[in-house]
Amino acid sequence: xxxxxxxxxxxxxxxxxxxxxxxxxxxxxxxxxxxxxxxxxxxxxxxxxxxxxxxxxxxxxxxxxxxxxxxxxxxxxxxxxxxxxxxxxxxxxxxxxxxxxxxxxxxxxxxxxxxxx
Numbered sequence: 839x840x841x842x843x844x845x846x847x848x849x850x851x852x853x854x855x856x857x858x859x860x861x862x863x864x865x866x867x868x869x870x871x872x873x874x875x876x877x878x879x880x881x882x883x884x885x886x887x888x889x890x891x892x893x894x895x896x897x898x899x900x901x902x903x904x905x906x907x908x909x910x911x912x913x914x915x916x917x918x919x920x921x922x923x924x925x926x927x928x929x930x931x932x933x934x935x936x937x938x939x940x941x942x943x944x945x946x947x948x949x950x951x952x953x954x955x
Contacts, residue, residue, distance in 0.1 A: 932954055
């Protein structure tokens with residue numbers, strides 16, 4: 839019984855300290871801001887990680903009316919808390935349906951609609 843208990847402790851420590859897909863998570867929130875004069879859409883993606891060089895947002899898609907307009911790829915995350923990208927949006931009209939899709943390099947994605955002005 840004692841050996842089983844010690845083995846469980848070591849397994850627990852390993853799972854807590856390792857950054858495996860079992861504990862990976864998708865982005866939690868997408869916040870956008872628009873510079874209408876400069877025609878720029880800035881996207882803040884909440885994705886808290888331990889090491890932004892190993893666990894990060896690797897791709898962000900800007901989707902217009904169901905079609906990917908632009909995609910940004912990355913090999914790290916801006917900080918341990920979030921990732922920021924910017925897109926030019928010269929050809930977006932108020933009637934367009936705009937979505938942002940963010941992908942975690944280990945597991946999961948988040949897609950949200952953007953209000954346009």
